[in-house]
Amino acid sequence: MTTALAPKRGGAKPRRTAAFRAPLTGIGLSGQVAFWALVAIALLALLGPLFVQTDPNAVDLDYAYAPMSPWFPLGADASGRDILTRLIVGSRTALLGPLLVVTIATVLGTLIGLAAVWFGGWVDAVAVRVIDAIFAFPGILLAILATALFGSGLPAAVIALSIAYMPYIARVVRSAALRERNLPYISALRVQGRGGFAISARHILPNVSGLIVANATLCFGWALIDLAALSFIGFGVQPPTADWGAMVGSGMAGILQQAPNEALAASALIVITVAAVNTLGDRLVQRSENRA
Amino acid sequence: MSPLLSVEDLTVELRVGDEMRTVLKNVSFSVEAGRTVGLVGESGSGKSMTVRSVNRLLPDGAKTSGSIRFEDREVLDLRGEALRSYRASDVAMIFQDARAHTNPVRRIGDFLTESLILNGRVGRKQATATASELLEAVGIHDAERRLRQHPHELSGGLLQRVMIAAAVAARPKLILADEPTTALDVTTQAEVMAILMRMQREYGMAMLFITHDLELAGSVCDETVVLYAGEVVESQRAEQLHRDPLHPYTAALVQARPDIRQRAERLSAVPGHPTTAYEAPEGCAFAPRCRFAQDRCRTGTPQLVRLGTASEAGPGGTGLSRCVRAEELRGRLLSPDTTDTEEARR
Numbered sequence: 322m323t324t325a326l327a328p329k330r331g332g333a334k335p336r337r338t339a340a341f342r343a344p345l346t347g348i349g350l351s352g353q354v355a356f357w358a359l360v361a362i363a364l365l366a367l368l369g370p371l372f373v374q375t376d377p378n379a380v381d382l383d384y385a386y387a388p389m390s391p392w393f394p395l396g397a398d399a400s401g402r403d404i405l406t407r408l409i410v411g412s413r414t415a416l417l418g419p420l421l422v423v424t425i426a427t428v429l430g431t432l433i434g435l436a437a438v439w440f441g442g443w444v445d446a447v448a449v450r451v452i453d454a455i456f457a458f459p460g461i462l463l464a465i466l467a468t469a470l471f472g473s474g475l476p477a478a479v480i481a482l483s484i485a486y487m488p489y490i491a492r493v494v495r496s497a498a499l500r501e502r503n504l505p506y507i508s509a510l511r512v513q514g515r516g517g518f519a520i521s522a523r524h525i526l527p528n529v530s531g532l533i534v535a536n537a538t539l540c541f542g543w544a545l546i547d548l549a550a551l552s553f554i555g556f557g558v559q560p561p562t563a564d565w566g567a568m569v570g571s572g573m574a575g576i577l578q579q580a581p582n583e584a585l586a587a588s589a590l591i592v593i594t595v596a597a598v599n600t601l602g603d604r605l606v607q608r609s610e611n612r613a
Numbered sequence: 614m615s616p617l618l619s620v621e622d623l624t625v626e627l628r629v630g631d632e633m634r635t636v637l638k639n640v641s642f643s644v645e646a647g648r649t650v651g652l653v654g655e656s657g658s659g660k661s662m663t664v665r666s667v668n669r670l671l672p673d674g675a676k677t678s679g680s681i682r683f684e685d686r687e688v689l690d691l692r693g694e695a696l697r698s699y700r701a702s703d704v705a706m707i708f709q710d711a712r713a714h715t716n717p718v719r720r721i722g723d724f725l726t727e728s729l730i731l732n733g734r735v736g737r738k739q740a741t742a743t744a745s746e747l748l749e750a751v752g753i754h755d756a757e758r759r760l761r762q763h764p765h766e767l768s769g770g771l772l773q774r775v776m777i778a779a780a781v782a783a784r785p786k787l788i789l790a791d792e793p794t795t796a797l798d799v800t801t802q803a804e805v806m807a808i809l810m811r812m813q814r815e816y817g818m819a820m821l822f823i824t825h826d827l828e829l830a831g832s833v834c835d836e837t838v839v840l841y842a843g844e845v846v847e848s849q850r851a852e853q854l855h856r857d858p859l860h861p862y863t864a865a866l867v868q869a870r871p872d873i874r875q876r877a878e879r880l881s882a883v884p885g886h887p888t889t890a891y892e893a894p895e896g897c898a899f900a901p902r903c904r905f906a907q908d909r910c911r912t913g914t915p916q917l918v919r920l921g922t923a924s925e926a927g928p929g930g931t932g933l934s935r936c937v938r939a940e941e942l943r944g945r946l947l948s949p950d951t952t953d954t955e956e957a958r959r
Contacts, residue, residue: 441673504713505708505710505713505714506713506714506715506716506717508670508714509706509708509714509715510716511670511700512668512670512700512704512705512706513700513701513705513706513728513779513783514697514698514699514700514701514702514728514783515697515701515727515728515731516697519731523727524716524719527718528716528718
């Protein structure tokens with residue numbers, strides 16, 4: 322039997338570490354760039370609106386499609402509203418939606434995945450069938466259905482997308498927890514008389530948390546696109562509230578009027594955010610798979 | 614007084630694909646409070662399955678019959694909370710591979726205190742103090758530092774001591790030790806064994822000790838049960854076992870030990886290969902490998918017979934042997950050149 326040489330405290334990396342303990346190691350340069358880009362975007366959404374002087378919803382038709390100028394750094398939209406202001410204020414709506422979706426989907430998915438693994442048997446069978454059934458519906462379709470039932474707006478879209486994204490997390494958690502559950506240390510805990518809940522919550526969950534964080538990150542990117550798309554077709558965020566997806570939709574008309582700034586700037590922010598989130602998510606997934 | 618643990622007619626079948634395979638056949642033995650019983654046998658003989666039945670850790674879909682009684686409870690019928698408290702406070706288990714049986718990302722301190730806090734209902738501070746005392750008791754002196762370390766920072770021997778500390782933490786009445794020293798090197802083995810036996814004496818615990826080391830079983834156990842192909846083939850007082858084996862299989866195991874005082878040109882081995890219960894032939898399962906086998910060994914099912922043991926070790930010991938020729942072969946099993954098969958006689 323190989324007895325590992327006991328290194329000094331802090332000297333060697335533990336075989337697996339939960340992602341939140343060392344968020345920036347082992348994700349490579351692209352992961353680092355993506356991480357800091359997201360920090361910048363998050364700061365923009367958190368702090369930006371505090372410094373905005375102009376009213377994002379103030380209509381002044383004299384300045385419709387105004388070009389870039391010191392007063393309108395990115396120009397004005399069809400109603401003469403400042404595009405930059407609307408982008409900054411809209412970042413909160415644009416990011417809050419996916420954040421809610423990912424939070425709800427992750428909590429639900431993790432609970433379902435862990436319960437399926439711990440109880441096994443018919444609970445597992447039912448969970449797997451439900452997951453498969455939800456997978457069969459595209460998220461956008463569920464969201465359109467929800468808006469048909471509950472009316473347009475962010476809450477209906479968020480709830481529908483949370484349900485649509487839950488299976489992604491549940492499936493990943495289930496397979497990772499299943500592998501973890503069959504490791505000998507879990508039987509060692511069982512013969513010490515630990516209950517299923519204590520083992521799932523205190524041992525299995527922390528050991529699969531890296532994978533959960535990584536997949537939640539990926540879901541954030543997809544949810545952002547889906548919510549933007551819903552707002553674009555008018556089912557999501559309702560005017561006059563500023564939102565990136567809604568701005569792409571309302572800026573469409575401007576493209577034909579030689580004033581593409583609104584649609585382009587909003588699209589660019591969506592693309593940058595999603596690209597950064599997906600890169601970071603991919604690197605986190607890679608990292609948890611390497612360590613597992 | 615009735616024994617602490619008594620296993621009677623335990624039969625276990627495991628599901629392998631579509632068929633059920635027998636791994637234990639009518640195993641019976643008992644462990645008195647404070648005593649040590651050894652389970653010996655080759656790989657696949659059912660040692661681990663016996664222990665896994667006792668702490669109800671058999672794989673999903675296993676079918677058991679017979680009875681396992683612990684004090685006044687039927688272990689095979691325990692469910693839910695009753696099973697949890699039986700595992701938490703009555704039996705403890707020490708595994709062969711301590712490293713695989715600890716969560717690699719949790720600290721030693723968490724490992725030791727978690728069950729104390731969850732089962733013993735003590736505070737974190739009290740639990741940490743108890744944990745350091747336990748580590749001191751198993752001979753780990755810088756307990757404070759060790760409690761903060763992760764399993765990968767400890768050597769195999771140290772980690773096994775931590776496992777022993779965790780096992781005795783709840784003051785169980787019975788310890789199940791599944792080859793606790795097999796993964797350790799010989800000098801560490803001796804230390805760990807000494808600690809385990811000292812803890813057992815101090816806490817007055819009974820132990821069910823699995824090993825394939827006959828010498829170790831002889832020095833540690835009060836009684837040794839020999840398993841072959843899922844059946845008990847012999848059971849008698851441990852110190853008698855290698856001097857006066859009652860079953861040809863035990864005798865073959867005893868003879869397969871190399872002797873440290875002699876240079877062996879060729880290590881002797883039990884001929885053939887170990888069988889598991891489901892592929893055992895009709896008749897005596899050991900017959901194909903037995904140098905005493907006769908035609909009558911290959912038909913019928915040999916029963917355990919009770920034999921008086923040699924009187925030199927004091928009065929009263931009796932042993933059990935599952936051999937139809939046990940009585941007539943008595944005392945000749947270890948003589949080097951007895952070839953007593955039908956073929957040889959012709």
